[in-house]
Amino acid sequence: MMEKIIILDFGSQTTQLIGRRVRELNTYCEILPYNKMPYDDPSVIGVILSGSPFSVYDEKAFRTELDRLRGHYPLLGICYGAQFMAYTYGGTVEPANSREYGRAHLSKVNEADPLLRDITPGAQVWMSHGDTITSLPDGFSIIASTDQVPVAAFRAGDEKMWGVQFHPEVYHSECGMQLLRNFVVDICGSRQSWSAASFIESTVAELKAQLGNDKVVLGLSGGVDSSVAAVLLNKAIGKNLTCIFVDHGMLRKNEFADVMRDYEGLGLNVIGVDASPKFFADLAGVTDPEQKRKIIGRDFIEVFDEEARKLTDVKWLGQGTIYPDCIESLSITGTTIKSHHNVGGLPEKMHLKLCEPLRLLFKDEVRAVGRELGMPERLITRHPFPGPGLAVRILGDITPEKVAVLQEADHIFIQGLRDWGLYDQVWQAGVILLPVQSVGVMGDERTYERAVALRAVTSTDAMTADWARLPYDFLAEVSNKIINKVRGVNRVTYDISSKPPATIEWE
Numbered sequence: 001m002m003e004k005i006i007i008l009d010f011g012s013q014t015t016q017l018i019g020r021r022v023r024e025l026n027t028y029c030e031i032l033p034y035n036k037m038p039y040d041d042p043s044v045i046g047v048i049l050s051g052s053p054f055s056v057y058d059e060k061a062f063r064t065e066l067d068r069l070r071g072h073y074p075l076l077g078i079c080y081g082a083q084f085m086a087y088t089y090g091g092t093v094e095p096a097n098s099r100e101y102g103r104a105h106l107s108k109v110n111e112a113d114p115l116l117r118d119i120t121p122g123a124q125v126w127m128s129h130g131d132t133i134t135s136l137p138d139g140f141s142i143i144a145s146t147d148q149v150p151v152a153a154f155r156a157g158d159e160k161m162w163g164v165q166f167h168p169e170v171y172h173s174e175c176g177m178q179l180l181r182n183f184v185v186d187i188c189g190s191r192q193s194w195s196a197a198s199f200i201e202s203t204v205a206e207l208k209a210q211l212g213n214d215k216v217v218l219g220l221s222g223g224v225d226s227s228v229a230a231v232l233l234n235k236a237i238g239k240n241l242t243c244i245f246v247d248h249g250m251l252r253k254n255e256f257a258d259v260m261r262d263y264e265g266l267g268l269n270v271i272g273v274d275a276s277p278k279f280f281a282d283l284a285g286v287t288d289p290e291q292k293r294k295i296i297g298r299d300f301i302e303v304f305d306e307e308a309r310k311l312t313d314v315k316w317l318g319q320g321t322i323y324p325d326c327i328e329s330l331s332i333t334g335t336t337i338k339s340h341h342n343v344g345g346l347p348e349k350m351h352l353k354l355c356e357p358l359r360l361l362f363k364d365e366v367r368a369v370g371r372e373l374g375m376p377e378r379l380i381t382r383h384p385f386p387g388p389g390l391a392v393r394i395l396g397d398i399t400p401e402k403v404a405v406l407q408e409a410d411h412i413f414i415q416g417l418r419d420w421g422l423y424d425q426v427w428q429a430g431v432i433l434l435p436v437q438s439v440g441v442m443g444d445e446r447t448y449e450r451a452v453a454l455r456a457v458t459s460t461d462a463m464t465a466d467w468a469r470l471p472y473d474f475l476a477e478v479s480n481k482i483i484n485k486v487r488g489v490n491r492v493t494y495d496i497s498s499k500p501p502a503t504i505e506w507e
Protein backbone atom coordinates (compact mmCIF):
# COMPACT_ATOMS: atom_id res chain seq x y z
CA MET A 1 0.00 0.00 0.00
CA MET A 2 1.34 3.43 -0.94
CA GLU A 3 1.74 5.56 2.18
CA LYS A 4 0.58 9.14 1.75
CA ILE A 5 0.40 12.55 3.35
CA ILE A 6 -2.91 14.40 3.05
CA ILE A 7 -2.84 18.16 2.58
CA LEU A 8 -6.16 19.73 3.51
CA ASP A 9 -6.64 22.84 1.44
CA PHE A 10 -8.19 25.88 3.08
CA GLY A 11 -7.74 27.96 -0.06
CA SER A 12 -4.22 29.34 0.16
CA GLN A 13 -2.31 30.29 -2.97
CA THR A 14 0.60 28.15 -1.81
CA THR A 15 -1.22 24.87 -1.10
CA GLN A 16 0.01 23.36 -4.34
CA LEU A 17 3.56 24.23 -3.36
CA ILE A 18 3.19 22.25 -0.14
CA GLY A 19 2.26 19.27 -2.30
CA ARG A 20 5.27 19.73 -4.51
CA ARG A 21 7.63 19.98 -1.57
CA VAL A 22 6.27 16.78 -0.04
CA ARG A 23 6.72 15.02 -3.39
CA GLU A 24 10.28 16.37 -3.55
CA LEU A 25 10.78 14.38 -0.36
CA ASN A 26 9.90 11.30 -2.42
CA THR A 27 6.65 10.97 -0.53
CA TYR A 28 3.28 10.59 -2.17
CA CYS A 29 0.67 13.17 -1.14
CA GLU A 30 -2.78 14.31 -2.12
CA ILE A 31 -4.30 17.77 -1.88
CA LEU A 32 -7.96 17.61 -0.88
CA PRO A 33 -10.57 20.22 0.00
CA TYR A 34 -10.56 21.06 3.74
CA ASN A 35 -13.80 19.09 4.28
CA LYS A 36 -12.91 15.95 2.33
CA MET A 37 -10.57 14.15 4.72
CA PRO A 38 -10.49 10.42 3.83
CA TYR A 39 -10.82 9.21 7.43
CA ASP A 40 -11.12 5.57 6.42
CA ASP A 41 -7.96 5.45 4.29
CA PRO A 42 -5.40 3.41 6.26
CA SER A 43 -2.48 4.56 4.11
CA VAL A 44 -2.50 8.15 5.47
CA ILE A 45 0.63 8.74 7.55
CA GLY A 46 0.16 12.43 8.34
CA VAL A 47 -1.96 15.52 7.64
CA ILE A 48 -0.97 19.09 6.78
CA LEU A 49 -3.48 21.95 7.12
CA SER A 50 -2.82 24.73 4.61
CA GLY A 51 -3.12 28.49 4.82
CA SER A 52 -6.26 30.37 3.79
CA PRO A 53 -7.37 33.78 2.57
CA PHE A 54 -9.77 33.89 5.54
CA SER A 55 -9.33 34.82 9.16
CA VAL A 56 -10.51 32.25 11.73
CA TYR A 57 -13.19 34.76 12.79
CA ASP A 58 -14.68 35.17 9.31
CA GLU A 59 -18.16 33.81 8.99
CA LYS A 60 -17.17 32.22 5.70
CA ALA A 61 -13.97 30.73 7.11
CA PHE A 62 -13.41 27.09 6.15
CA ARG A 63 -13.45 24.75 9.14
CA THR A 64 -12.82 21.07 9.55
CA GLU A 65 -13.41 18.65 12.44
CA LEU A 66 -10.07 18.84 14.20
CA ASP A 67 -11.11 16.34 16.87
CA ARG A 68 -11.23 13.65 14.23
CA LEU A 69 -7.63 14.46 13.26
CA ARG A 70 -6.01 15.26 16.61
CA GLY A 71 -4.54 12.15 18.16
CA HIS A 72 -5.23 10.10 15.02
CA TYR A 73 -2.53 11.44 12.70
CA PRO A 74 0.61 13.55 13.06
CA LEU A 75 -0.61 17.09 12.25
CA LEU A 76 1.10 20.20 10.93
CA GLY A 77 -0.85 23.46 10.59
CA ILE A 78 0.61 26.14 8.35
CA CYS A 79 -0.42 29.81 8.85
CA TYR A 80 -4.25 29.68 8.90
CA GLY A 81 -3.92 25.96 9.67
CA ALA A 82 -1.93 26.85 12.80
CA GLN A 83 -4.30 29.67 13.79
CA PHE A 84 -7.27 27.39 13.32
CA MET A 85 -5.72 24.82 15.69
CA ALA A 86 -4.93 27.45 18.31
CA TYR A 87 -8.36 29.08 18.02
CA THR A 88 -10.28 25.76 18.11
CA TYR A 89 -8.65 24.66 21.35
CA GLY A 90 -9.06 27.95 23.22
CA GLY A 91 -6.14 30.14 22.19
CA THR A 92 -6.49 33.71 20.93
CA VAL A 93 -5.96 34.91 17.41
CA GLU A 94 -5.99 38.66 16.77
CA PRO A 95 -5.45 40.95 13.81
CA ALA A 96 -1.78 41.94 13.79
CA ASN A 97 -1.01 45.65 14.10
CA SER A 98 0.27 45.53 10.58
CA ARG A 99 -0.05 42.79 8.05
CA GLU A 100 3.23 40.92 8.15
CA TYR A 101 4.52 40.00 4.75
CA GLY A 102 7.96 38.85 3.69
CA ARG A 103 11.26 37.79 5.15
CA ALA A 104 11.70 37.25 8.88
CA HIS A 105 14.25 35.43 11.00
CA LEU A 106 13.67 33.01 13.83
CA SER A 107 15.12 34.56 16.98
CA LYS A 108 14.37 31.78 19.44
CA VAL A 109 14.21 28.12 18.54
CA ASN A 110 13.62 25.06 20.71
CA GLU A 111 16.18 22.91 18.98
CA ALA A 112 15.17 19.84 20.96
CA ASP A 113 11.76 19.78 19.29
CA PRO A 114 11.61 17.12 16.55
CA LEU A 115 9.93 19.52 14.12
CA LEU A 116 12.87 21.90 14.41
CA ARG A 117 15.73 19.44 14.27
CA ASP A 118 18.77 21.08 12.59
CA ILE A 119 17.06 24.48 12.48
CA THR A 120 18.91 27.17 14.40
CA PRO A 121 18.18 30.74 15.48
CA GLY A 122 18.69 33.16 12.60
CA ALA A 123 17.02 30.85 10.07
CA GLN A 124 15.10 32.79 7.45
CA VAL A 125 11.36 32.17 7.11
CA TRP A 126 8.62 33.69 4.97
CA MET A 127 5.66 35.33 6.64
CA SER A 128 2.35 36.27 5.02
CA HIS A 129 -0.43 36.87 7.46
CA GLY A 130 -2.85 39.45 8.73
CA ASP A 131 -3.75 37.68 11.99
CA THR A 132 -1.43 36.49 14.68
CA ILE A 133 -1.71 34.03 17.57
CA THR A 134 -1.52 36.03 20.81
CA SER A 135 -2.14 33.25 23.30
CA LEU A 136 -1.96 29.48 23.05
CA PRO A 137 -4.43 26.92 24.40
CA ASP A 138 -3.59 25.30 27.75
CA GLY A 139 -0.83 22.75 27.45
CA PHE A 140 0.46 24.11 24.12
CA SER A 141 3.95 25.60 24.05
CA ILE A 142 5.91 27.99 21.88
CA ILE A 143 8.79 26.31 20.06
CA ALA A 144 9.99 29.21 17.88
CA SER A 145 9.63 33.00 17.76
CA THR A 146 10.70 35.92 15.61
CA ASP A 147 11.22 39.44 16.91
CA GLN A 148 7.78 40.43 15.62
CA VAL A 149 5.86 37.22 16.20
CA PRO A 150 6.26 35.48 19.58
CA VAL A 151 4.22 32.45 18.45
CA ALA A 152 6.05 31.63 15.21
CA ALA A 153 5.71 27.89 15.90
CA PHE A 154 4.03 25.83 18.61
CA ARG A 155 3.41 22.28 19.71
CA ALA A 156 0.43 20.79 21.56
CA GLY A 157 2.03 19.30 24.69
CA ASP A 158 3.93 16.21 23.68
CA GLU A 159 1.32 15.27 21.09
CA LYS A 160 2.19 14.98 17.42
CA MET A 161 0.49 18.26 16.62
CA TRP A 162 2.36 21.37 15.51
CA GLY A 163 1.55 24.76 14.04
CA VAL A 164 3.80 27.24 12.22
CA GLN A 165 2.85 30.82 11.47
CA PHE A 166 5.29 31.09 8.54
CA HIS A 167 5.20 29.28 5.19
CA PRO A 168 7.84 26.52 5.07
CA GLU A 169 6.75 25.59 1.53
CA VAL A 170 7.96 28.78 -0.21
CA TYR A 171 11.52 28.98 -1.48
CA HIS A 172 12.29 32.03 0.64
CA SER A 173 11.83 29.98 3.82
CA GLU A 174 15.39 28.71 3.85
CA CYS A 175 14.78 26.23 6.62
CA GLY A 176 11.38 25.25 5.19
CA MET A 177 12.48 22.10 3.43
CA GLN A 178 14.28 20.93 6.57
CA LEU A 179 11.14 21.53 8.62
CA LEU A 180 8.97 19.65 6.14
CA ARG A 181 11.50 16.82 6.04
CA ASN A 182 11.44 16.65 9.83
CA PHE A 183 7.66 16.38 9.75
CA VAL A 184 7.22 14.04 6.78
CA VAL A 185 10.19 11.72 7.29
CA ASP A 186 11.04 11.78 11.02
CA ILE A 187 7.62 12.40 12.51
CA CYS A 188 5.25 10.75 10.01
CA GLY A 189 7.76 8.03 9.15
CA SER A 190 7.70 8.27 5.35
CA ARG A 191 9.93 5.64 3.77
CA GLN A 192 10.51 8.04 0.83
CA SER A 193 9.81 5.40 -1.78
CA TRP A 194 7.94 7.62 -4.28
CA SER A 195 10.10 8.14 -7.40
CA ALA A 196 9.77 8.32 -11.17
CA ALA A 197 10.95 4.72 -11.50
CA SER A 198 8.54 3.42 -8.86
CA PHE A 199 5.72 5.42 -10.43
CA ILE A 200 6.41 3.89 -13.87
CA GLU A 201 6.57 0.39 -12.49
CA SER A 202 3.32 0.61 -10.54
CA THR A 203 1.48 2.58 -13.23
CA VAL A 204 2.40 0.19 -16.02
CA ALA A 205 1.20 -2.71 -13.88
CA GLU A 206 -2.06 -0.89 -13.08
CA LEU A 207 -2.64 0.03 -16.72
CA LYS A 208 -2.14 -3.58 -17.79
CA ALA A 209 -4.64 -4.73 -15.20
CA GLN A 210 -7.12 -1.94 -15.96
CA LEU A 211 -6.99 -2.16 -19.76
CA GLY A 212 -6.36 -5.85 -20.40
CA ASN A 213 -6.65 -6.28 -24.14
CA ASP A 214 -8.79 -3.15 -24.65
CA LYS A 215 -7.91 -0.58 -27.29
CA VAL A 216 -7.07 3.01 -26.40
CA VAL A 217 -6.99 6.14 -28.53
CA LEU A 218 -5.03 9.21 -27.41
CA GLY A 219 -4.71 12.72 -28.81
CA LEU A 220 -1.15 13.97 -29.00
CA SER A 221 -0.43 17.69 -28.95
CA GLY A 222 3.34 17.74 -29.24
CA GLY A 223 3.52 18.83 -25.59
CA VAL A 224 5.24 16.96 -22.81
CA ASP A 225 2.12 15.76 -20.97
CA SER A 226 0.36 13.97 -23.81
CA SER A 227 3.70 12.62 -25.07
CA VAL A 228 4.66 11.09 -21.73
CA ALA A 229 1.14 9.67 -21.30
CA ALA A 230 1.46 8.03 -24.72
CA VAL A 231 4.87 6.51 -24.03
CA LEU A 232 3.67 5.16 -20.70
CA LEU A 233 0.58 3.62 -22.28
CA ASN A 234 2.69 2.26 -25.09
CA LYS A 235 4.90 0.54 -22.54
CA ALA A 236 1.84 -1.01 -20.92
CA ILE A 237 -0.29 -2.03 -23.93
CA GLY A 238 1.89 -1.57 -27.04
CA LYS A 239 -0.03 -1.91 -30.28
CA ASN A 240 -3.39 -1.53 -28.58
CA LEU A 241 -2.64 2.18 -28.31
CA THR A 242 -3.32 4.41 -31.31
CA CYS A 243 -2.33 8.07 -31.14
CA ILE A 244 -3.81 10.86 -33.24
CA PHE A 245 -1.97 14.12 -33.83
CA VAL A 246 -4.15 16.80 -35.42
CA ASP A 247 -2.52 19.65 -37.30
CA HIS A 248 -4.93 22.57 -36.98
CA GLY A 249 -2.66 24.74 -39.08
CA MET A 250 -1.63 26.97 -36.19
CA LEU A 251 1.33 25.03 -34.88
CA ARG A 252 4.84 26.43 -34.89
CA LYS A 253 7.01 26.40 -38.01
CA ASN A 254 7.86 22.79 -39.01
CA GLU A 255 6.34 21.55 -35.76
CA PHE A 256 4.04 18.94 -37.23
CA ALA A 257 6.81 17.19 -39.18
CA ASP A 258 9.38 17.46 -36.35
CA VAL A 259 7.06 16.09 -33.71
CA MET A 260 5.77 13.28 -35.93
CA ARG A 261 9.37 12.21 -36.46
CA ASP A 262 10.01 12.19 -32.71
CA TYR A 263 6.87 10.16 -32.06
CA GLU A 264 7.74 7.61 -34.67
CA GLY A 265 11.24 7.38 -33.19
CA LEU A 266 9.63 6.49 -29.88
CA GLY A 267 7.87 3.57 -31.51
CA LEU A 268 4.42 5.11 -31.10
CA ASN A 269 1.65 4.17 -33.44
CA VAL A 270 0.64 7.69 -34.62
CA ILE A 271 -1.82 8.91 -37.20
CA GLY A 272 -1.08 12.48 -38.31
CA VAL A 273 -4.06 14.40 -39.68
CA ASP A 274 -3.73 17.65 -41.59
CA ALA A 275 -7.03 19.36 -40.87
CA SER A 276 -5.87 22.93 -41.36
CA PRO A 277 -8.26 23.81 -44.21
CA LYS A 278 -11.25 23.03 -42.00
CA PHE A 279 -9.94 25.12 -39.10
CA PHE A 280 -9.06 28.09 -41.30
CA ALA A 281 -12.45 27.99 -42.98
CA ASP A 282 -14.32 27.91 -39.67
CA LEU A 283 -12.18 30.65 -38.12
CA ALA A 284 -12.46 33.05 -41.03
CA GLY A 285 -13.48 36.51 -39.83
CA VAL A 286 -13.71 35.51 -36.13
CA THR A 287 -12.03 37.99 -33.80
CA ASP A 288 -13.39 37.23 -30.31
CA PRO A 289 -10.82 35.23 -28.26
CA GLU A 290 -13.32 32.94 -26.52
CA GLN A 291 -15.12 32.34 -29.81
CA LYS A 292 -11.83 31.32 -31.43
CA ARG A 293 -11.17 28.85 -28.62
CA LYS A 294 -14.66 27.40 -28.89
CA ILE A 295 -14.40 26.89 -32.64
CA ILE A 296 -10.99 25.28 -32.35
CA GLY A 297 -12.19 23.05 -29.51
CA ARG A 298 -15.25 21.98 -31.46
CA ASP A 299 -13.36 21.36 -34.72
CA PHE A 300 -10.71 19.44 -32.85
CA ILE A 301 -13.32 17.13 -31.37
CA GLU A 302 -14.95 16.60 -34.79
CA VAL A 303 -11.67 15.77 -36.50
CA PHE A 304 -10.50 13.53 -33.70
CA ASP A 305 -13.83 11.76 -33.50
CA GLU A 306 -13.89 11.14 -37.25
CA GLU A 307 -10.40 9.60 -37.15
CA ALA A 308 -11.09 7.56 -34.03
CA ARG A 309 -14.24 6.09 -35.59
CA LYS A 310 -12.09 4.57 -38.31
CA LEU A 311 -10.48 2.43 -35.62
CA THR A 312 -12.42 -0.57 -34.43
CA ASP A 313 -13.30 -1.59 -30.90
CA VAL A 314 -11.82 1.38 -29.09
CA LYS A 315 -13.02 1.49 -25.46
CA TRP A 316 -10.80 4.12 -23.85
CA LEU A 317 -9.68 7.66 -24.43
CA GLY A 318 -6.17 8.31 -23.09
CA GLN A 319 -5.40 11.86 -21.90
CA GLY A 320 -2.33 13.61 -20.54
CA THR A 321 -4.22 15.37 -17.74
CA ILE A 322 -1.86 16.24 -14.87
CA TYR A 323 -2.44 16.88 -11.18
CA PRO A 324 -2.80 20.68 -11.23
CA ASP A 325 -5.67 20.23 -13.74
CA CYS A 326 -7.43 17.89 -11.31
CA ILE A 327 -6.99 19.44 -7.88
CA GLU A 328 -10.61 20.00 -7.14
CA SER A 329 -9.89 22.23 -4.22
CA LEU A 330 -7.99 24.77 -6.29
CA SER A 331 -11.34 26.05 -7.39
CA ILE A 332 -12.74 26.51 -3.88
CA THR A 333 -12.03 30.21 -4.02
CA GLY A 334 -10.99 30.60 -7.64
CA THR A 335 -12.57 31.91 -10.81
CA THR A 336 -12.10 30.90 -14.42
CA ILE A 337 -10.19 33.52 -16.37
CA LYS A 338 -9.92 31.72 -19.70
CA SER A 339 -11.45 28.47 -20.85
CA HIS A 340 -8.34 26.33 -21.27
CA HIS A 341 -9.62 22.86 -21.56
CA ASN A 342 -10.26 22.90 -25.23
CA VAL A 343 -10.77 19.15 -25.49
CA GLY A 344 -12.99 18.98 -22.43
CA GLY A 345 -15.94 17.73 -24.46
CA LEU A 346 -14.20 14.73 -25.99
CA PRO A 347 -15.04 11.93 -23.54
CA GLU A 348 -18.77 12.75 -23.44
CA LYS A 349 -19.01 13.00 -27.19
CA MET A 350 -17.21 9.74 -27.84
CA HIS A 351 -18.76 7.55 -25.15
CA LEU A 352 -15.32 6.33 -24.18
CA LYS A 353 -13.96 5.64 -20.74
CA LEU A 354 -11.18 7.97 -19.63
CA CYS A 355 -7.67 6.78 -18.91
CA GLU A 356 -5.40 9.46 -17.40
CA PRO A 357 -2.15 7.86 -16.25
CA LEU A 358 -0.52 11.18 -15.22
CA ARG A 359 -3.41 12.57 -13.22
CA LEU A 360 -1.42 12.34 -9.97
CA LEU A 361 1.74 14.07 -11.18
CA PHE A 362 3.05 17.60 -11.06
CA LYS A 363 4.73 18.97 -14.18
CA ASP A 364 8.28 18.44 -12.93
CA GLU A 365 7.38 14.84 -12.09
CA VAL A 366 5.96 14.31 -15.59
CA ARG A 367 9.34 15.44 -16.92
CA ALA A 368 11.20 13.10 -14.56
CA VAL A 369 9.01 10.21 -15.72
CA GLY A 370 9.66 11.13 -19.37
CA ARG A 371 13.42 11.09 -18.75
CA GLU A 372 13.19 7.78 -16.94
CA LEU A 373 11.30 6.42 -19.96
CA GLY A 374 14.21 7.48 -22.18
CA MET A 375 12.36 10.16 -24.13
CA PRO A 376 14.45 12.77 -25.99
CA GLU A 377 15.27 15.89 -23.98
CA ARG A 378 13.84 17.97 -26.83
CA LEU A 379 10.35 16.68 -26.10
CA ILE A 380 10.74 16.79 -22.33
CA THR A 381 11.99 20.33 -21.91
CA ARG A 382 9.66 21.82 -24.48
CA HIS A 383 7.95 25.00 -23.37
CA PRO A 384 4.21 24.73 -22.76
CA PHE A 385 2.23 25.72 -25.84
CA PRO A 386 -1.49 26.53 -25.82
CA GLY A 387 -3.86 23.99 -27.37
CA PRO A 388 -5.29 26.57 -29.82
CA GLY A 389 -1.72 27.35 -30.85
CA LEU A 390 -0.89 30.54 -32.69
CA ALA A 391 -4.61 31.33 -32.94
CA VAL A 392 -4.49 32.96 -29.50
CA ARG A 393 -1.33 34.86 -30.48
CA ILE A 394 -2.86 36.51 -33.52
CA LEU A 395 -5.00 39.33 -32.24
CA GLY A 396 -7.99 39.82 -34.49
CA ASP A 397 -9.02 37.48 -37.27
CA ILE A 398 -6.88 34.59 -38.42
CA THR A 399 -5.66 33.97 -41.94
CA PRO A 400 -3.09 31.50 -43.28
CA GLU A 401 -0.99 34.47 -44.35
CA LYS A 402 -0.88 35.89 -40.80
CA VAL A 403 -0.03 32.46 -39.40
CA ALA A 404 2.87 32.21 -41.86
CA VAL A 405 4.21 35.63 -40.79
CA LEU A 406 3.92 34.73 -37.12
CA GLN A 407 5.55 31.32 -37.63
CA GLU A 408 8.62 32.99 -39.12
CA ALA A 409 8.93 35.57 -36.35
CA ASP A 410 8.32 32.94 -33.65
CA HIS A 411 10.92 30.64 -35.18
CA ILE A 412 13.57 33.38 -35.08
CA PHE A 413 12.77 34.13 -31.42
CA ILE A 414 12.74 30.51 -30.25
CA GLN A 415 15.82 29.54 -32.25
CA GLY A 416 17.57 32.61 -30.83
CA LEU A 417 16.72 31.52 -27.29
CA ARG A 418 18.23 28.12 -28.02
CA ASP A 419 21.34 29.55 -29.68
CA TRP A 420 21.96 31.89 -26.75
CA GLY A 421 21.43 29.13 -24.18
CA LEU A 422 18.39 30.95 -22.80
CA TYR A 423 15.64 28.52 -23.78
CA ASP A 424 15.74 26.50 -20.58
CA GLN A 425 15.86 29.61 -18.42
CA VAL A 426 12.39 30.72 -19.42
CA TRP A 427 9.12 28.95 -18.72
CA GLN A 428 7.72 29.73 -22.13
CA ALA A 429 8.14 32.22 -24.94
CA GLY A 430 6.44 33.24 -28.14
CA VAL A 431 5.62 36.08 -30.45
CA ILE A 432 2.27 37.86 -30.68
CA LEU A 433 1.06 39.35 -33.95
CA LEU A 434 -0.60 42.65 -33.15
CA PRO A 435 -3.51 44.18 -35.07
CA VAL A 436 -1.50 47.35 -35.40
CA GLN A 437 0.45 48.85 -38.25
CA SER A 438 3.07 51.50 -37.89
CA VAL A 439 5.29 53.62 -40.06
CA GLY A 440 8.88 52.65 -40.70
CA VAL A 441 11.63 53.28 -43.18
CA MET A 442 13.53 50.59 -45.04
CA GLY A 443 16.20 51.76 -47.47
CA ASP A 444 14.62 54.81 -49.06
CA GLU A 445 11.13 53.47 -48.74
CA ARG A 446 8.47 54.42 -46.26
CA THR A 447 6.82 51.27 -44.88
CA TYR A 448 3.50 50.82 -43.12
CA GLU A 449 3.56 47.36 -41.67
CA ARG A 450 2.76 45.14 -38.70
CA ALA A 451 4.09 45.22 -35.17
CA VAL A 452 4.82 42.10 -33.13
CA ALA A 453 5.38 41.66 -29.41
CA LEU A 454 7.88 39.22 -27.96
CA ARG A 455 6.69 37.48 -24.79
CA ALA A 456 8.95 35.45 -22.52
CA VAL A 457 8.15 34.63 -18.91
CA THR A 458 9.62 32.88 -15.93
CA SER A 459 7.27 30.80 -13.82
CA THR A 460 7.06 27.56 -11.89
CA ASP A 461 3.47 26.60 -12.66
CA ALA A 462 1.93 29.23 -15.00
CA MET A 463 -0.34 30.37 -12.15
CA THR A 464 1.90 33.36 -11.65
CA ALA A 465 4.63 34.56 -13.98
CA ASP A 466 7.10 37.38 -14.42
CA TRP A 467 8.54 38.75 -17.64
CA ALA A 468 11.96 37.29 -18.34
CA ARG A 469 14.88 39.69 -17.98
CA LEU A 470 16.43 38.71 -21.32
CA PRO A 471 19.74 40.40 -22.22
CA TYR A 472 19.41 43.58 -24.29
CA ASP A 473 21.94 42.28 -26.82
CA PHE A 474 19.83 39.20 -27.35
CA LEU A 475 16.65 41.25 -27.80
CA ALA A 476 18.49 43.53 -30.22
CA GLU A 477 19.61 40.59 -32.33
CA VAL A 478 16.15 39.01 -32.42
CA SER A 479 14.52 42.32 -33.27
CA ASN A 480 16.96 42.92 -36.14
CA LYS A 481 16.48 39.47 -37.53
CA ILE A 482 12.72 39.64 -37.40
CA ILE A 483 12.52 43.04 -39.05
CA ASN A 484 15.05 42.10 -41.73
CA LYS A 485 13.81 38.63 -42.50
CA VAL A 486 10.09 38.56 -41.90
CA ARG A 487 8.26 40.38 -44.63
CA GLY A 488 5.39 42.44 -43.35
CA VAL A 489 6.83 43.20 -39.90
CA ASN A 490 8.63 46.49 -39.27
CA ARG A 491 8.41 46.85 -35.49
CA VAL A 492 9.25 44.59 -32.53
CA THR A 493 8.23 45.28 -28.93
CA TYR A 494 8.88 43.37 -25.69
CA ASP A 495 6.05 42.61 -23.27
CA ILE A 496 7.06 43.56 -19.71
CA SER A 497 3.84 42.59 -17.90
CA SER A 498 3.71 40.13 -15.02
CA LYS A 499 0.89 37.70 -14.26
CA PRO A 500 -1.19 38.78 -12.44
CA PRO A 501 -2.49 41.25 -13.47
CA ALA A 502 -1.70 40.33 -17.10
CA THR A 503 -1.83 36.72 -18.33
CA ILE A 504 0.88 34.84 -20.21
CA GLU A 505 -1.02 34.69 -23.49
CA TRP A 506 -2.57 37.85 -24.89
CA GLU A 507 -5.91 36.19 -25.58
Ligand code: XMP
Pocket (backbone or CB within 6 Å): 293, 337, 338, 339, 340, 341, 342, 384, 385, 386, 387, 388, 392, 428, 462, 499, 502, 503, 504, 505, 506, 507
Ligand atom coordinates in the same frame (compact mmCIF):
# COMPACT_ATOMS: atom_id res chain seq x y z
P1 XMP B 1 -2.50 32.31 -19.30
O1 XMP B 1 -2.54 33.03 -20.61
O2 XMP B 1 -3.86 32.05 -18.74
O3 XMP B 1 -1.85 30.89 -19.60
O4 XMP B 1 -1.60 32.99 -18.29
C1 XMP B 1 -1.41 29.97 -18.63
C2 XMP B 1 -0.81 28.79 -19.35
O5 XMP B 1 -1.82 28.09 -20.09
C3 XMP B 1 -1.52 28.11 -21.48
N1 XMP B 1 -2.77 28.36 -22.20
C4 XMP B 1 -3.52 27.41 -22.79
N2 XMP B 1 -3.32 26.09 -22.90
N3 XMP B 1 -5.34 25.89 -24.11
C5 XMP B 1 -4.22 25.32 -23.56
O6 XMP B 1 -4.05 24.13 -23.70
C6 XMP B 1 -5.62 27.21 -24.03
O7 XMP B 1 -6.64 27.68 -24.51
C7 XMP B 1 -4.64 28.00 -23.34
N4 XMP B 1 -4.57 29.33 -23.05
C8 XMP B 1 -3.42 29.51 -22.35
C9 XMP B 1 -0.53 29.24 -21.67
O8 XMP B 1 0.25 29.04 -22.83
C10 XMP B 1 0.24 29.17 -20.38
O9 XMP B 1 1.20 28.12 -20.40
